[in-house]
Amino acid sequence: MTKPIKFTLNAQDGAARQGTLQTRRGPIETPVFMPVGTAGTVKGVRFEELEGSDLDAQLILGNTYHLWLRPGIEVIKSCGGLHKFIGWERAMLTDSGGFQVWSLGALRKLTEEGAEFRSHIDGSLQFLSPEVSMEIQAVLGSDLVMAFDECAPGEASHGETSASAELTARWARRSRARFQQLQIEGADLGRRDECADLSGQQALFGIVQGSSHLDLRRESLARIVEIGFDGYAIGGLSVGEEKPVMWSVIDEVAPLMPVDCPRYLMGVGTPEDLVEAAARGIDMFDCVLPTRNGRNGQAFTSRGKVNVKNARWASDSRPLDENCRCQVCRRHSRAYLRHLYVSGEMLASILLTHHNLAFFLDTMRGVRQSIRSGDFTNFRRKFTESLNASEQ
Amino acid sequence: MTKPIKFTLNAQDGAARQGTLQTRRGPIETPVFMPVGTAGTVKGVRFEELEGSDLDAQLILGNTYHLWLRPGIEVIKSCGGLHKFIGWERAMLTDSGGFQVWSLGALRKLTEEGAEFRSHIDGSLQFLSPEVSMEIQAVLGSDLVMAFDECAPGEASHGETSASAELTARWARRSRARFQQLQIEGADLGRRDECADLSGQQALFGIVQGSSHLDLRRESLARIVEIGFDGYAIGGLSVGEEKPVMWSVIDEVAPLMPVDCPRYLMGVGTPEDLVEAAARGIDMFDCVLPTRNGRNGQAFTSRGKVNVKNARWASDSRPLDENCRCQVCRRHSRAYLRHLYVSGEMLASILLTHHNLAFFLDTMRGVRQSIRSGDFTNFRRKFTESLNASEQ
Numbered sequence: 001m002t003k004p005i006k007f008t009l010n011a012q013d014g015a016a017r018q019g020t021l022q023t024r025r026g027p028i029e030t031p032v033f034m035p036v037g038t039a040g041t042v043k044g045v046r047f048e049e050l051e052g053s054d055l056d057a058q059l060i061l062g063n064t065y066h067l068w069l070r071p072g073i074e075v076i077k078s079c080g081g082l083h084k085f086i087g088w089e090r091a092m093l094t095d096s097g098g099f100q101v102w103s104l105g106a107l108r109k110l111t112e113e114g115a116e117f118r119s120h121i122d123g124s125l126q127f128l129s130p131e132v133s134m135e136i137q138a139v140l141g142s143d144l145v146m147a148f149d150e151c152a153p154g155e156a157s158h159g160e161t162s163a164s165a166e167l168t169a170r171w172a173r174r175s176r177a178r179f180q181q182l183q184i185e186g187a188d189l190g191r192r193d194e195c196a197d198l199s200g201q202q203a204l205f206g207i208v209q210g211s212s213h214l215d216l217r218r219e220s221l222a223r224i225v226e227i228g229f230d231g232y233a234i235g236g237l238s239v240g241e242e243k244p245v246m247w248s249v250i251d252e253v254a255p256l257m258p259v260d261c262p263r264y265l266m267g268v269g270t271p272e273d274l275v276e277a278a279a280r281g282i283d284m285f286d287c288v289l290p291t292r293n294g295r296n297g298q299a300f301t302s303r304g305k306v307n308v309k310n311a312r313w314a315s316d317s318r319p320l321d322e323n324c325r326c327q328v329c330r331r332h333s334r335a336y337l338r339h340l341y342v343s344g345e346m347l348a349s350i351l352l353t354h355h356n357l358a359f360f361l362d363t364m365r366g367v368r369q370s371i372r373s374g375d376f377t378n379f380r381r382k383f384t385e386s387l388n389a390s391e392q
Numbered sequence: 393m394t395k396p397i398k399f400t401l402n403a404q405d406g407a408a409r410q411g412t413l414q415t416r417r418g419p420i421e422t423p424v425f426m427p428v429g430t431a432g433t434v435k436g437v438r439f440e441e442l443e444g445s446d447l448d449a450q451l452i453l454g455n456t457y458h459l460w461l462r463p464g465i466e467v468i469k470s471c472g473g474l475h476k477f478i479g480w481e482r483a484m485l486t487d488s489g490g491f492q493v494w495s496l497g498a499l500r501k502l503t504e505e506g507a508e509f510r511s512h513i514d515g516s517l518q519f520l521s522p523e524v525s526m527e528i529q530a531v532l533g534s535d536l537v538m539a540f541d542e543c544a545p546g547e548a549s550h551g552e553t554s555a556s557a558e559l560t561a562r563w564a565r566r567s568r569a570r571f572q573q574l575q576i577e578g579a580d581l582g583r584r585d586e587c588a589d590l591s592g593q594q595a596l597f598g599i600v601q602g603s604s605h606l607d608l609r610r611e612s613l614a615r616i617v618e619i620g621f622d623g624y625a626i627g628g629l630s631v632g633e634e635k636p637v638m639w640s641v642i643d644e645v646a647p648l649m650p651v652d653c654p655r656y657l658m659g660v661g662t663p664e665d666l667v668e669a670a671a672r673g674i675d676m677f678d679c680v681l682p683t684r685n686g687r688n689g690q691a692f693t694s695r696g697k698v699n700v701k702n703a704r705w706a707s708d709s710r711p712l713d714e715n716c717r718c719q720v721c722r723r724h725s726r727a728y729l730r731h732l733y734v735s736g737e738m739l740a741s742i743l744l745t746h747h748n749l750a751f752f753l754d755t756m757r758g759v760r761q762s763i764r765s766g767d768f769t770n771f772r773r774k775f776t777e778s779l780n781a782s783e784q
Binding site: 040044046074075078086087315317331332333335336340342343345347350 | 431432433435436437439440466467472476706707709719724725727730731732735738739742743746
């Protein structure tokens, strides 16, 4: 039977992998960074820019929770699915809503069946479960679907985390079952014809939980792999834990993950995190940092972060990053960007977001190239040295 | 002696004129609409888009008042003038600050010397005069400079208006004198080499005032023309007066304006206003409507205004304007734009502004083409009929 996605390794350099993820919307070179498009838009970025040569994003992320609450599934269904609704032809991954519901904290109530919570938009009572999440993601018609999981807090005890990971495993099984039914029923609005050895169906990713408890992480992975998914994600990281904790989990889990499936580290991270996680064999990333921090006046550059608000840039005619070839760095000075930001001009957010995404996506291009040329160790060292340079 | 700009009539159709305005930054086909870039940015639009084929804006407007207060003239001077500061190579017009100071109302104090007022940013006491305005505009290095004028309120009496227009005439003379000195001193940061029969210097426009009093309008025009400018503007309209009042002033003034100079109607207007004013021989326009209303969720289309907030578009997969070929109308539905606006997403403002500017600039292209082909009367009639169509 043909699969919905196909992952091929092209090169390895140590644990770092460079592969091609064949999806029903075309091939994606990994390691890959996904810009986050929560409510059907990567905030402040036109789709023409995402497709343009500066960014050339192959895959973006949408949020089940947000899209379900607004504009609602009926609207998206009547518009023919998320791709048609937003006007994006390339691949899309949707998360399951599990993380957003978890973020609501005291506002949600968990049962075996699912999560009951109040909408952050209108306070209405809502219920999300593995089945509901799969049904929503089928209507969205995303190409990569995430199982509905529960995320234990970073500081959770062994007992609490174990119970949470067990629940995640049971929800993973229910996600898988409902997902399969929906594919058979033809509920997937992004469905494509079979081609290039792909089934044309959605692909489903399982999520490994277990917080900082390495034994529970191993157990969670085993349970999820036993159920069987098209790809595997590490969840529950970058949620406030110390960096060494994150690396210890990745060091433990990544080597045990199936070699022939894409490995997705959810919600991570800084440019340095991406390179370090790629060094540990991770293939996929998403993070709001380039977009959110861009809106808040922070630029990521090859020489570290630049706060555009800083008065020292008031008359500085240099670009944000002299090593960057993006449109923003080719055209605009720090002085101008600072002026826009201080004046509350929308263009500040637009330009900083563009540059930040260009920097993240370009970093991933560098990672891929250096793995292919067997020069990743050198790339990683130089990249880190430059990031930590004292002079901006 | 070579002049800074050269205006050539290519075609006339009734009173409507199609011309070429040669500037030191290249030729501009008229009638032309200028997107407003108050603080050195056309709000929500990247310069790549302004230069792209959808918009292809030949000329944008900057505001002396805003740029003077923030980032301040020293910053712009040290960055080499406004073009270099913002990263725009095409032509730019700056207004004199007179209108903004007038808008401050009770916050400003007028004397023969100039206008004293408090900054809207930090409350500091500031002083603007014909001389100061010319000095600022020389540092900005804009290609088209506006004389410093005083704008009488729409409801001003004959006596008040007369006194105001007299003051504007005296300020026009002082503007001209200081402007000439600054050109000789080389204060113009946008200065270019002489080429194509142009002096490479800035051009200065005089402004006709006189509110709704037609005799005072004629007198004001005579005084301004006597002083002598490179172009002539009609100011003090679109400030709250009834539409028939505006047309009566334009009908009175336009036919008396020098034939061989560009005629600029300041702050006007709706798409219909642009076509109607072009029919009366106006060559240049600026207005915040496409940008400001775009941010507020209003789209201008060939079939009238569309309020994207409207619930009736919730699942409407049609573009904003089925006759529009802009990127927004080619890619996005009303349903998606409504979702973005209702969700408070920045992309709503970005896309609506883009479409609105495309519609305004495309309307001007239609005006120019139809004048050249002698078909303007027909264009004007069809355009107006479509705008007033009952069905959106």
